[in-house]
Amino acid sequence: MAAVILDGKAAAAELRAELAERCAALAARGVIPCLAVILVGEDPASQIYVRNKKRACEQAGVRFIEILMPTDTEQAVLDQKILALNADPEVDGILVQSPLPEGLDERRVLALIDPKKDVDGFHVSNMGALATGGRGIVPGTPEGCMELIRRAGVTLDGKEAVVVGRSNLAGKPMALLLLQANATVTVCHSRTKNLAEHTRRADVLVVAIRQPKMITGGMVKPGAIVIDIGINRLENRKVVGDVDFDSAREVAGYLTPVPGGVGPMTIAMLLKHTIAAAEARA
Numbered sequence: 205m206a207a208v209i210l211d212g213k214a215a216a217a218e219l220r221a222e223l224a225e226r227c228a229a230l231a232a233r234g235v236i237p238c239l240a241v242i243l244v245g246e247d248p249a250s251q252i253y254v255r256n257k258k259r260a261c262e263q264a265g266v267r268f269i270e271i272l273m274p275t276d277t278e279q280a281v282l283d284q285k286i287l288a289l290n291a292d293p294e295v296d297g298i299l300v301q302s303p304l305p306e307g308l309d310e311r312r313v314l315a316l317i318d319p320k321k322d323v324d325g326f327h328v329s330n331m332g333a334l335a336t337g338g339r340g341i342v343p344g345t346p347e348g349c350m351e352l353i354r355r356a357g358v359t360l361d362g363k364e365a366v367v368v369g370r371s372n373l374a375g376k377p378m379a380l381l382l383l384q385a386n387a388t389v390t391v392c393h394s395r396t397k398n399l400a401e402h403t404r405r406a407d408v409l410v411v412a413i414r415q416p417k418m419i420t421g422g423m424v425k426p427g428a429i430v431i432d433i434g435i436n437r438l439e440n441r442k443v444v445g446d447v448d449f450d451s452a453r454e455v456a457g458y459l460t461p462v463p464g465g466v467g468p469m470t471i472a473m474l475l476k477h478t479i480a481a482a483e484a485r486a
């Protein structure tokens with residue numbers, strides 16, 4: 205039987221409608237949530253991501269400050285910009301679009317962001333809270349994946365979960381969230397031997413490796429929930445995930461599409477974190 209397709213676009217639209225109400229309630233109190241996004245350089249994919257974030261903010265009633273900096277921006281200039289945004293009481297969220305151009309130190313930049321304004325959840329204190337069971341801002345992509353799993357009605361307690369990919373953006377925080385939910389978690393990566401042996405054991409399979417269609421139906425356990433975080437643009441401009449959708453849907457129990465799966469959820473979570481920060485300010 206073909207998999208149930210998990211519609212992230214619809215789920216995100218629902219969440220964004222709720223968030224727009226929270227935003228309106230804040231506006232009635234004279235508080236406009238504000239997200240500042242810094243984009244350094246001209247990476248085409250990053251430009252698309254930033255454009256999508258801007259549109260979502262505008263629709264929800266969140267003020268969007270777009271800060272475009274040239275590829276040859278010096279570290280000190282970027283650092284100063286972050287510090288200025290930290291000090292600006294009207295800015296609730298700060299996001300530095302990743303990847304930064306070569307020569308800029310991303311870890312240093314992330315460490316400079318005020319953790320309360322770190323709406324991406326990438327600051328060491330937020331990541332540390334996630335790793336140790338504390339309270340902090342959780343990175344939006346894995347948080348969005350968890351929300352899709354919850355909405356599918358799939359329980360995680362005691363399940364075999366396999367995360368393919370170990371990035372700070374996605375794989376690593378995803379593994380921590382699954383662990384918090386009492387799944388038995390395996391993290392696979394580029395050096396993993398016999399990847400398919402691991403993925404075929406997974407009741408819950410989450411993939412974030414930036415490799416178009418790498419996970420095929422033959423690597424999926426029948427009935428599994430498969431969450432595809434990948435966004436890859438092929439030469440013919442078509443956007444596909446890390447999972448081969450057509451073969452995986454014949455085997456999986458639940459599957460997220462690309463586009464229209466995890467991507468819209470990431471943006472909804474970003475809005476949620478920005479609005480929550482504004483609520484704390486109010």
Ligand code: GUN
Nearest residue numbers: 299300301302303324345
């Ligand atoms: N680049 C790709 N995804 C993301 C994200 O969620 N946040 C940031 N800051 N950069 C990204």
